[in-house]
Amino acid sequence: MKSVCIFILLLVSSFIPHNGEETEFKLCKKQATGFPGFALLRNGPLIIKVVKDTCSGCKELQNCTTYDGSVQIQIVRQAEERVMKQLRFPRLTEITGHLLISLVYGQRNLKDIFPNLAVIRGREMFLDYSLVIYENKGLEEINLPSLTTILDGGVRIEKNINLCYVDTIRWKSIMRTNNNKQYGFVSSNNNDACFDTCFHSSKSGAKCTPPAGHSDSPSDAYCWAPGSERNPACQSCK
């Protein structure tokens, strides 16, 4: 019976036209768990772990452009390249819930994992936060270069002993508040010996440009990472 169903499903899906695979919108959400005939249990977050050379949860997020729900990376040990490659979600631009990053050892920043993540909606928070970066020894920069908007909920960045480039991020332009509630920004017990500087080049067009309305002083530039001549890593690049 089951194989008949699968056969029919395959047959049906083969008739759905596939074109422009690369730019296709793909909405993903967690498969509901529950018993047939009973109310479905409330969906929990998608949990991603890289341990013992496997990435659990990676496949569920692969190729998704929007994840309807929350994503929690709960542990990343340094694994072989084949496995680390599964932990790359270049198509993901939006998470409707929260994003939590914890116990990441095998990764210096989040740019390789979420290079195009632009929006975190915060419809579902973790306590009162929709971006939580907690206890990651490996992280040296956050570096989410495409993140422009956190619609609801606060940001908590705590106990990342090697993490710098937190204060160079212009959080107040990223964090929005939809309702009247003001959400918090907490940054504590990260690397306290940072010397953060945003890259400046004498060449025009290759330097960090402060967002409109802010002073032109180099010290007011905002960046996600130190940057270089080729890639200034500015938060607002012209």
Ligand SMILES: *[C@@H]1O[C@H](CO)[C@@H](O)[C@H](O)[C@H]1NC(C)=O
């Ligand atoms: C993601 O896309 C690749 C290439 O198009 C495909 O081989 C793979 O099966 C897809 N993964 C999922 C989970 O849909």
